[in-house]
Amino acid sequence: MPNSQLPTPNSQGPLSVTADRPGILRRCLGSVEAKLILAWLAVVVGTIALDPGQTYLNSPGSTAELIIRNTVFLGFFALGSAVIIISGGIDLSSGSVIALSATVFSSLLMLIDPEGFRAGEIQSSVVWVAIAGTILAGVMVGTLNAWLITSVGLPPFIATLATMVGLRSFGRGLILAVTGNRSQIDFTDLHLRDSLKDVTSVSIVFLIFAAIIWFLMSRTVIGRHLHAMGGNETAAKLSGVRTDRLKWLAYVIGAVSASMVGIVYFADQGSAKPDVLARGYELNAIAAAVIGGCALTGGVGTIPGTILGCLFLRTVIDAVNKIVGTGADVYEGMIVGIVVVLAVTFSQRGTIAIRRQYFGSVIGWAAVPVLSLIAGLSFVLFFREKPWFAPVYPIVVGLAVAAALSIRGFIETQRASK
């Protein structure tokens, strides 16, 4: 038994191990996960109410498939990012790793079996070799990131910024060399393409991957050590945790998850174009992890939360698509931005006991016209082609927002002066 050399000072009865745990129900309801599920349900109900096409009710199957597909694609590398963020780092390179691995995968198919590739009938053994090669490339990228961070001593932001720009460019060069000066490789084997992007099988692979990562993070010594390192790296090292090796593991998980999804994106898009594929996706992954409760300061976050974060983010984007109509993908970035701000603001309110002055300070007042202008202009952008649209509406919306925020600011100022 640990500590058997100590004489026990107080001879209490058998240890009541469970007595002091807070109520399970209360703990569950207070969690990020529960809040996200509630928020997600609200978005779904809201979409059903507002969607003029009523797609949720008319074609639930295809809607669900679309959302699941988008969630799972994002989920793969968001989980990788979550592991890195929980361990106290950041990975800006995952979008580029997706592009690079699509390049590597397609190049391997082409180089190993040129004739099968040209004919569109690739042998399955070749496919497996190419998958293994792509994942190996992921391991190597993760090792490169970890080496830059631990041995060279760069901050994770800088190290992965360098690999972010570097690897995408490297992928473009690779394509040029492999194809003889073309900028993309097209997927020729349509049968293989269909099976690689099949939502059911990709979802099953994702669930297995997520289960492994969840188990690793919450049930193993390594997972506990990753949390500890993210919470306080120096203390973890002084507690005997091998921080450098753990960082290697975290960045390899991040890069491997991105390289797996690179294969799927290659199939989904039908071509490997490293100059544009998955550009900026690393930020979506970080956003999903943050919405799911991961703190960028490290040590905090869960795998189920991150998956729910992906689901929530993709559902909101889908909802805006439905409500605004075609062409809404332009606003994806706006939505991600707004959701991140709101999610982190609300989760902060629970933990930090300061009463914030959102609009009651000088900068707060300066932000009121900015936000009102954004609200009014967004109204124009979203709804200008609707039959009921009239120029007076955005002005009303803008003024209403300005009034509401000003009242809020006024109340905050009053409260602070008391």
Added chain:
Amino acid sequence: MQPLVSIRHIGKQFNAVRALDDVSFDVLPGEFHAVMGENGAGKSTLMKILSGVIPDYDGELWIDGQRQRFTSTSDAEKVGISIIHQELNLVEQLSVAANIFLGRESTNGWGLLNSRAMERQSNELLRELESPISPSALVGSLRVGDQQLIEIAKALSLQSSILIMDEPTSALTESEVARLYGVIEKLRSRGVTVLYISHKMDEVFRLADRITVLRDGQFVKTVDKSSTSPREIAHLMVGRELDEPVARKLAGDTPVVLEVDQLSLPWPGHSKPWRLRNISFQLRRGEIVGIAGLMGAGRTELLESLFGASPVAHQGRILLDGQPCRFGHPSQAMAAGIAMVTEDRKRLGLFSTMNVRENISLCALQSLSSRGVLLGGREREAAQQQVLQLAVKSDGIDASINSLSGGNQQKCIIARCLLTEPKVLLLDDPTRGVDVGAKAELYRLMERLAAAGMAILVTSSELPELLTVSDRILVLSEGVLTGEFSRADATEQRIMEAATQQAPRQTA
């Protein structure tokens, strides 16, 4: 005489800890008022409230007959209160002049920085303090004592009538202390009121007019220096007669567990080549050995080299149970049976994002798991047992570590070490920031562990503490072992002499 500062019913809560509770006392104009109390008595918290660092508190503050409520340090500066913190508040990358005028820089007609004017004024201020520091020097390149003078110069430039100093001499050499006393005399002759926090009895009795004692966040008494004695103050601080150290049965001729032979630690990139030089000693089973020394003497560095945690490799031999060993990483030291409780609890010890259980079990996870998979029940049981054994006060083992008081957090970190079943326990200033009651518990715990056969090496910034717990005391001065005293021979006087002894000239 109308008081200059009236503190009325001031209270402050930090999470579960009541740092200050209904404290009231007055400070008279022009006096030197010392505030004393053990660590955790609430002195620093009170001074932070007085200087606007902490804006939310209960109670009232009257300055010069006006009720004040500061929301920031600049509010306090406006009514003439400046504070010199224990941890200095300077931007090391900026020059002396830039630091003195930070936040209220002089500008010329174009709104551009007028560096020359700031440097000229800084020079005048520093000349007044009889210091040869150049106003254009980078603060980071100065010694701690000189940095402190910069803070004082800053307070002077603010024309402060009330100067708060929080343990200003704790990091200073003797000559720097003498210079500081001179500066304080000068300030007093200009009518500046000084509020002075200190642990050091001789210092307080030399400088103070009146002394206020706080204990566990509560006001105890304000006394005139002329009508009191150090003994009475100590009594007021602790709340009971100071226990004579309990005569513990000394370890005697138990086997040597740890032997350190000619240990040296290089100091790359520093004018002195060695951080530690030729240190040799033995540690026996069941023995508690204290390491005394001023700040920067190398106490922490010595423990870190034994624990494999120093950034540079040491020279010389370390023998554990007679076997030479060399640790490149703390995990190797822990595997060999050495555990360490680090000095700066918040920065180096605690995992604030984790709960009590996770904080306790962290180092022993290998034995609480099977093939790398955590055994939840075993972990809970082990944590629960430690919590009971060390009498940790918490809302259960799933409570956040942040909800515990400093002393109980420290017990959790010690529990973390004990779970690894170490032969040698290294404790680096374990009672820092721990309240009086928990301190006494920690002393008893150390004695219990030693009685059970553990060998303990402990450092402390408080000499009386080392005299209470140690069987033997080693004294470091500038990285060199300058004294070794048995419990019977050790007195504060002799230890201080050894600790301030000029180390023999270091050779490479």
